[in-house]
Amino acid sequence: MSEQLSVTIDGLTIPQLGFGTWQLEPADARRMVAEALRIGYRHIDTAWIYHNEAAVGDGIRDAIEAGHVAREDIWLTTKIWVAHFEHDALLRQAEESAASLGFTPDLLLLHWPKATPTFAETLGALNEAKxxxxxxxxxxSNFPSAEFRQAQSLSPARLITNQVEYHPYLSLKTLxxxxxxxxxxxxxxxxxxxGQIADDPIIGEIARTHGKSNGQVTLRWLVxxxxxxxxxxxxxxxxxxxFDIWDFQLSDEEMARIHALARPDGRLGDWLDKDFRWDQE
Ligand SMILES: NC(=O)c1ccc[n+]([C@@H]2O[C@H](COP(=O)([O-])OP(=O)(O)OC[C@H]3O[C@@H](n4cnc5c(N)ncnc54)[C@H](OP(=O)(O)O)[C@@H]3O)[C@@H](O)[C@H]2O)c1
Known part of the structure; x- marks a missing residue:
């Protein structure tokens, strides 16, 4: 197996394939996080609002105790929920999340943009947490371009990622x-x-060429x-x-064919406040 890919920003290395835990009940979150780390994933994503931070932490501890991984080899992300965007509430949740996880996270995200309190207050508190x-x-997370720029202009520390919906049915060119x-x-x-990519005929055709599944081709296209x-x-x-996507490569033409699947109604989870608007494409 070839080495897994990562991106490095300001000296921090983020493994490009992470394991998501949204909608995983605590028992499943613990079991699957431990299993993901055993398989080789080195990046775990959770959020306060998923109500599974403690279980995610347990899964990480299980994998460490089983000798599959060391804490310093894992990239762990959690998110500040929108009800905690005031200065004191944000710092309280940052402490609570670290306590629930049993680990200091590597990355703390603002889950969705919110007009009040001001970006200045929330970004100030987020920097203080760091x-x-x-x-x-x-x-x-979920910041359109204008708000992404505004947030960065108010943040002394670099905002090292913007976690947003992205798959073959969305363009995301601007963001x-x-x-x-x-x-x-x-x-x-x-x-x-x-799961929609499983039935896609174009992705299926490309997948057959490589002896891979639709899911593997889609994840390879992203990384x-x-x-x-x-x-x-x-x-x-x-x-x-x-996780088995490190031993093949998509050609420029295959990449372009998947990009061409983007469509105007491709968005699946639109919970953006009415104060903001997604980029056109
Ligand atoms: N920041 C945000 O606002 C936000 C919002 C949504 C999600 N997220 C994060 O992103 C993660 C991933 O997003 P997601 O959970 O919405 O969707 P996803 O990863 O695109 O899809 C998950 C679904 O696809 C199925 N699936 C998994 N692997 C598959 C494969 N190889 N072929 C076919 N189907 C497959 C899963 O079913 P089975 O379980 O049956 O395999 C599950 O129903 C979340 O868990 C969460 O950590 C963040």
């Missing part, structure tokens, strides 16, 4: 360019379009763009399948 050692790095311009990165949530992807599954065999 300065107090409650996380190694900070970033955003990918914004992230590059800001020296940041894109992390793709719902990278498998919540080959320099994007971080965090697929989720509750099935150990699928976790292994999704």
């Amino acid at each position: 300065d107090r050692g409650l996380t190694r790095a900070i970033g955003l 990918r360019a914004t992230a590059a311009e800001l020296g940041s990165s894109i992390t793709a949530w719902s990278p498998l379009a919540q 080959q763009q320099g994007v971080v992807a965090i697929p989720r599954t509750q099935k150990p065999e699928r976790a292994a399948e999704n």
Whole structure:
């Protein structure tokens, strides 16, 4: 097996394939996080609002105790929920998340943009969380380009990723360019379009050429763009399948054919506040 790919920003190395835990009940989160780390994943994604941070921490401890991985080899991300965006509440949640996980996270994200309190207050508190050692790095989730730029202009520390929905049915051209311009990165949530890619005939054709599955081709398409992807599954065999993407490459033409699948109605999870608007494409 070839080495897994990663992106490095300001000296911090983020493994490009992570394991997502949204909608995993605590018992499944613990079991699957431990299994993912055993398979070779080195990046775990959770959030306060998933109500599974403690179980994710238990899964990480299980894998460490079993000798599969060391803490310093894992990239661990969690997120500040929108109800905790005031200064004191944000710092309280940062402490609570670290306590629930039993580990200081590597990355703390603002889960969705919110007009009040001001970005200045929230970004100030997020930077303070970093300065107090409650996380190694900070970033955003679900911020359109204008708000991404505004947040970075208010943040002394670089916002090292913007975690957003991205898969073959969304273009994300503008936001990918914004992230590059800001020296940041894109992390793709719902990278498998919540399973929809499994039935795609074009992806299927490309997958057959490589002797791979539709899921593997989709994840390869993401990491080959320099994007971080965090697929989720509750099935150990699928976790292994999704991780097995390091031994093949898509051609420029295959990459372009998958990009061409983007469509205007491709978005699956639109919970953006009405104060904001997604980039046109
Ligand atoms: N920041 C945010 O606002 C935000 C929002 C949503 C998600 N996220 C993060 O992103 C992660 C991933 O997104 P997601 O969970 O929405 O969707 P996803 O990873 O695109 O899809 C998960 C679904 O696809 C199925 N699946 C997994 N591997 C597959 C494969 N190889 N072939 C076919 N189907 C497959 C899974 O079913 P089985 O379990 O049956 O395998 C599950 O139903 C989340 O877990 C979470 O960590 C973040």
